[in-house]
Amino acid sequence: MSHLQGGIAVITGAASGFGLEASRIAARLGMKIVMADVQADALELSSHDVAASGSEVLAVRTDVSRAADVDALAAATVQRFGAPNLVFNNAGVGAGGLVWEHSARDWEWVFGVNVMGVAHGVRAFTPLMLAAAEANPAWRGHIVNTASMAGLLNPPNMGLYNASKHAVVSLSESLYQDLALVSDRVHAHVLCPYFVPTGITRSERNRPQDLHDAAVRPTRSQLIQQAMIDQAVSKGRVTAAQVAQFVFDACAENRFYIYSHPKALGPVQTRLEDIMTPRNPSDPFKDKPEIGEHLRQALRAG
DSSP states (O other), X not given: XXXXXXXXXXXXXXXXXXXXXXXXXXXXXXXXXXXXXSOHXXXXXXXXXXXXXXXXXXXXXXXXXXXXXXXXXXXXXXXXTOSOSEEEEOOOOOOOBOGGGOOHHHHHHHHIIIIIHHHHHHHHHHHXXXXXXXXXXXXXXXXXXXXOGGGTOOOTTBHHHXXXXXXXXXXXXXXXXXXXXXXXXXXEEEEXXXXXXXXXXXXXXXXXXXXXXXXXXXXXXXXXXXXHHHHHHHTOOSXXXXXXXXXXXXXXXXXXXXXXXXXXXXXXXXXXXXXXXXXXXXXXXXXXXXXXXXXXHHHHOO
């Protein structure tokens, strides 16, 4: 971790969850921290909390779905501290329900934050980091993008979210390969957490007004999925603080894939076998058929 000690970190989604816990770890490492979040009041409280440890903190209200906001974030970072050693593109939102029941605004909102938020972060910060590495042979940098286990699987009733997180995994793998072509000192990583208690189940609180469908009520499938996710997340035993530490551990080890629940990777192997065989996608509920039956009955109820 010595190459991050005393360095500079930029963290999006920093007002809660993984982002806040990563900010706290960065503070313990003596890093200068740029905390970004779309929720201004929560960001103010969280940044004050992190700064209370004695760290230099710059809080920047940022909607990562907007290119101009992320460009401004990068400019503010360079002006205050310089090129970051760690960029944690972590901001994200959740969505559930049958894939055809999402509105155009749902797609725009989820892809805007989950995919374009990461893309804007990569676009805005990578050139700064490459330039810093070129200027100083001792300089090291890491770009960490938050995806999900849903980016490696395709659980039912979550199609919009799955698609956005698959895009983040693909973008991150491509970034890893592209960076390897041009530098040995800037590295990419992808975080694929499973069910961890964070604020993502309350994503709607930060949805822009112009992307709300005020006249559209949640569908049965969306309400069912929200209840199932709330229950699964509330039972999560791995904490956001532990996941944030996994991120820093992976940077120290230069390890690309970061998992919160490595024992949950069995279904990923099954999916790859489906693709390679090839065979139709396997039943995601084969080990817990009662859950699948409950979901089918709930969706088919009149």
